[in-house]
Amino acid sequence: MVYENPDGIRIGLEIHVQLNKLKTKMFCGCSTDYHNAAPNTHTCPICLGLPGTLPVLNKKVVEAAIKVGLALEGEIAEETQFHRKNYFYPDLPKGFQVTQYDFPIVSKGKIVIEGEDGEHVVGITRAHMEEDPGKLVHLGSIEKSKGVLIDYNRSGITLIETVTEPDMRSPKEARRFLDKFRNILEYLDVFDGNLEGAMRVDANVSVYWGTRVEVKNISSHKGVERALLYEIMRQKNVIRRGGKITLETRHFDEGRGVTISLRTKEEAEDYRYFREPDLMPMRVTDWIPAVRETLPELPDAKRSRFIEQYGITDMHARALTSKIMLADFYESVCAQGVDPKTTATWIADVFLGELNYRDLAISSFDEKKIGFIHTKDPEIENSFKVSDMVELVTFFAEGKISDRAAVEVIRSILDGKEEKTPLQIIEEKGLLKAESDLVSMAVEETIAENEAAVQDYLAGTEKSLNFLVGQVMKKTKGTADAKTARELIVKELRG
Numbered sequence: 001m002v003y004e005n006p007d008g009i010r011i012g013l014e015i016h017v018q019l020n021k022l023k024t025k026m027f028c029g030c031s032t033d034y035h036n037a038a039p040n041t042h043t044c045p046i047c048l049g050l051p052g053t054l055p056v057l058n059k060k061v062v063e064a065a066i067k068v069g070l071a072l073e074g075e076i077a078e079e080t081q082f083h084r085k086n087y088f089y090p091d092l093p094k095g096f097q098v099t100q101y102d103f104p105i106v107s108k109g110k111i112v113i114e115g116e117d118g119e120h121v122v123g124i125t126r127a128h129m130e131e132d133p134g135k136l137v138h139l140g141s142i143e144k145s146k147g148v149l150i151d152y153n154r155s156g157i158t159l160i161e162t163v164t165e166p167d168m169r170s171p172k173e174a175r176r177f178l179d180k181f182r183n184i185l186e187y188l189d190v191f192d193g194n195l196e197g198a199m200r201v202d203a204n205v206s207v208y209w210g211t212r213v214e215v216k217n218i219s220s221h222k223g224v225e226r227a228l229l230y231e232i233m234r235q236k237n238v239i240r241r242g243g244k245i246t247l248e249t250r251h252f253d254e255g256r257g258v259t260i261s262l263r264t265k266e267e268a269e270d271y272r273y274f275r276e277p278d279l280m281p282m283r284v285t286d287w288i289p290a291v292r293e294t295l296p297e298l299p300d301a302k303r304s305r306f307i308e309q310y311g312i313t314d315m316h317a318r319a320l321t322s323k324i325m326l327a328d329f330y331e332s333v334c335a336q337g338v339d340p341k342t343t344a345t346w347i348a349d350v351f352l353g354e355l356n357y358r359d360l361a362i363s364s365f366d367e368k369k370i371g372f373i374h375t376k377d378p379e380i381e382n383s384f385k386v387s388d389m390v391e392l393v394t395f396f397a398e399g400k401i402s403d404r405a406a407v408e409v410i411r412s413i414l415d416g417k418e419e420k421t422p423l424q425i426i427e428e429k430g431l432l433k434a435e436s437d438l439v440s441m442a443v444e445e446t447i448a449e450n451e452a453a454v455q456d457y458l459a460g461t462e463k464s465l466n467f468l469v470g471q472v473m474k475k476t477k478g479t480a481d482a483k484t485a486r487e488l489i490v491k492e493l494r495g
Contacts (some may be wrong), residue, residue, distance in 0.1 A: 003117035012166035027055030047156030049094030074109030081281035099130035123165035171228035310340035319348035325365035405431035
């Protein structure tokens with residue numbers, strides 16, 4: 001199948017990612033742990049841009065940028081340097097942003113996504129380091145704001161800006177790209193996507209191979225998809241009415257689901273880039289081998305290993321490796337000796353589905369339990385123990401509980417305020433199958449698995465019946481009554 005693009009849709013993304021796992025800011029010693037702090041309490045003369053201050057580059061920023069570039073299969077520059085991007089806006093106290101211009105640290109990378117017609121390669125034009133501006137808080141909507149408050153806590157936080165080629169052909173592909181990119185960053189352990197403002201996206205989109213429009217500062221993957229769907233429809237309607245698309249910057253109003261014109265699109269010359277005189281150029285070639293040694297097993301490699309090692313389907317492997325902490329949870333459960341295929345089904349299909357239904361995002365894993373927070377209310381936290389999943393899968397695999405009962409156990413743990421084990425929940429709710437049910441199930445499985453013995457018995461060989469009874473006893477670990485098992489087998493075969 002070849003994906004056709006009759007509407008000439010081209011989408012490219014500019015993704016600004018905070019390296020919020022680094023403990024200090026890009027050019028000063030201020031803490032990056034500002035998200036629950038009062039406004040303007042994580043600042044100093046350097047990140048406030050006061051006269052006479054000089055930046056000192058955080059070495060871990062460069063190492064993290066190289067790590068991201070290697071994970072994107074990009075080329076790492078032998079020499080890189082910083083520039084000043086000049087514009088006057090209240091969230092930028094210095095009147096310029098320290099960034100990179102014609103010597104980005106990463107270029108020519110790629111990410112492979114699941115496209116509309118199978119695997120699809122999205123090219124990475126460049127990735128570069130820059131400092132984050134402050135945060136503007138509008139009093140009201142951006143159109144009718146009565147004033148603006150400024151919080152400089154995030155000013156100077158390290159950003160990696162990644163620019164893609166216009167290779168995405170639908171809003172769905174753009175969202176899949178963002179999901180995959182975020183996944184890679186979480187595997188690298190340089191980024192926590194659950195924090196507010198951690199990833200912000202500018203989307204460039206055109207239709208009929210025409211003039212592009214930029215939609216600025218979209219804060220969620222779902223928001224990007226919605227913004228692109230609206231903007232594509234808007235551009236088509238303009239052209240249908242005989243109008244022309246102008247090169248401009250627009251804002252996405254998440255509440256109304258529409259884009260709003262902000263200004264004509266700036267070009268590079270509008271920013272008057274020049275080299276940052278307070279920071280020297282850097283040769284980083286010698287850093288690359290040591291950084292490469294720190295790279296973890298990345299999502300695509302882990303997915304392939306899961307398929308080979310555990311014998312699970314590609315669909316389950318994709319779901320389980322979509323989050324590094326979910327993958328670690330799955331492997332910890334499998335390490336306890338439970339069937340990996342059954343475990344994959346319950347974690348990828350049921351457990352993950354119940355988390356999504358409750359708007360719970362995976363936030364931690366510590367070898368004993370996986371933790372999650374509510375996406376709309378981070379104060380709501382919960383967890384699920386490895387031992388609980390092992391116990392649940394074991395009960396199900398042994399036929400002691402039904403599918404419906406296992407789902408009810410998962411829901412009870414996720415919704416419960418008290419810590420209870422699967423066994424306690426099963427006993428309280430009376431979910432354990434009766435012994436007769438277990439024997440009946442063992443009889444059905446035995447008959448299905450031993451066709452030759454069944455045919456021998458039907459042909460008059462009595463010893464085959466004894467064999468079948470023995471198999472039922474084996475499946476029930478000797479707990480079934482032999483006489484009852486015999487009667488059930490005969491009833492099933494003779495009617």
